[in-house]
Amino acid sequence: xxxxxxxxxxxxxxxxxxxxxxxxxxxxxxxxxxxxxxxxxxxxxxxxxxxxxxxxxxxxxxxxxxxxxxxxxxxxxxxxxxxxxxxxxxxxxxxxxxxxxxxxxxxxxxxxxxxxxxxxxxxxxxxxxxxxxxxxxxxxxxxxxxxxxxxxxxxxxxxxxxxxxxxxxxxxxxxxxxxxxxxxxxxxxxxxxxxxxxxxxxxxxxxxxxxxxxxxxxxxxxxxxxxxxxxxxxxxxxxxxxxxxxxxxxxxxxxxxxxxxxxxxxxxxxxxxxxxxxxxxxxxxxxxxxxxxxxxxxxxxxxxxxxxxxxxxxxxxxxxxxxxxx
Numbered sequence: 030x031x032x033x034x035x036x037x038x039x040x041x042x043x044x045x046x047x048x049x050x051x052x053x054x055x056x057x058x059x060x061x062x063x064x065x066x067x068x069x070x071x072x073x074x075x076x077x078x079x080x081x082x083x084x085x086x087x088x089x090x091x092x093x094x095x096x097x098x099x100x101x102x103x104x105x106x107x108x109x110x111x112x113x114x115x116x117x118x119x120x121x122x123x124x125x126x127x128x129x130x131x132x133x134x135x136x137x138x139x140x141x142x143x144x145x146x147x148x149x150x151x152x153x154x155x156x157x158x159x160x161x162x163x164x165x166x167x168x169x170x171x172x173x174x175x176x177x178x179x180x181x182x183x184x185x186x187x188x189x190x191x192x193x194x195x196x197x198x199x200x201x202x203x204x205x206x207x208x209x210x211x212x213x214x215x216x217x218x219x220x221x222x223x224x225x226x227x228x229x230x231x232x233x234x235x236x237x238x239x240x241x242x243x244x245x246x247x248x249x250x251x252x253x254x255x256x257x258x259x260x261x262x263x264x265x266x267x268x269x270x271x272x273x274x275x276x277x278x279x280x281x282x283x284x285x286x287x288x289x290x291x292x293x294x295x296x297x298x299x300x301x302x303x304x305x306x307x308x309x310x311x312x313x314x315x316x317x318x319x320x321x322x323x324x325x326x327x328x329x330x331x332x333x334x335x336x337x338x339x340x341x342x343x344x345x346x347x348x349x350x351x352x353x354x355x
Contacts, residue, residue: 099200099300099338101169102239102256103130105292108176109184113290116176118187124158124235125187130173132236135163136188143231145209145224148197152233163233168200168210168219170234172295175217178326182217188232195220195229202337204303217324217331219295219340245311252311257296262286262353264313265320271330271345274321278353286353291324291331291340293354298338306338312352319349 106116106129117128125134135157143151148165155163176182181193193215202208202221209224239256246253252261262281268274271288278286299308307314319341324331330345 148231165199166234177217274351288323289354291322
């Protein structure tokens with residue numbers, strides 16, 4: 030279980046070095062119940078929720094800024110062999126602890142598939158290893174489990190028997206409350222579809238959701254994500270191939286920038302927006318809305334389509350946008 034608690038941090042003059050200080054200070058905090066972004070809360074928090082003002086959420090008997098939909102308050106792990114933030118898991122009986130994000134996951138699945146609302150209730154009622162604070166994961170939490178070059182696209186040692194199939198998240202579509210987000214672990218694809226479909230699996234998660242306010246530190250040319258600690262170029266360019274995209278990023282600021290992985294790029298999708306699914310006050314964006322990532326599998330490239338925030342599997346050529354990261 031995490032040894033940190035959701036807290037609201039409100040200040041405007043945030044410096045890059047404050048990311049590490051903030052995380053270090055939070056290590057002394059005590060755990061508190063998680064907050065789900067799907068609107069489904071444990072019964073014990075309903076009264077507290079009603080007493081919190083607009084745009085705030087209950088936490089440990091008080092009110093904090095609600096987590097920004099779609100954004101992560103932890104580093105996004107890449108694949109186990111990655112040179113940048115490789116994934117790492119620790120198995121503890123019937124649960125798995127992600128040693129990068131701090132989240133705790135249900136290890137073995139029930140064979141029953143569920144609609145989104147049913148999956149939310151299932152996770153809220155789950156008790157594993159003495160814990161009863163389980164919830165259906167948010168879109169980005171589920172994305173954190175993806176291993177795009179594996180088959181199925183998940184760490185099979187940590188999560189044995191996982192089918193190459195669709196898994197539910199608690200995040201609903203920004204433009205339709207009858208549609209929700211899923212991850213297809215047959216090809217590491219992030220999609221949005223009918224929330225009523227009952228043919229999708231549920232893997233529950235536990236762990237705190239930290240609210241960061243503001244989430245991004247904005248400088249003239251870059252935006253610093255205080256949760257993932259990634260530094261993003263605010264401008265966007267176009268490349269006709271992945272090698273060209275890599276060349277564009279490598280020429281910025283003494284080659285410290287690179288093309289992001291598909292999981293990294295998904296961390297700046299704004300779940301509350303469509304066309305484009307990004308905060309335009311932070312990031313510039315223009316056609317095309319499909320963006321290169323450095324992730325390739327089975328001779329295909331993984332792109333992120335910012336019209337909705339879905340992933341796309343295509344041949345590694347064609348004119349697409351590129352946003353560099355370091």
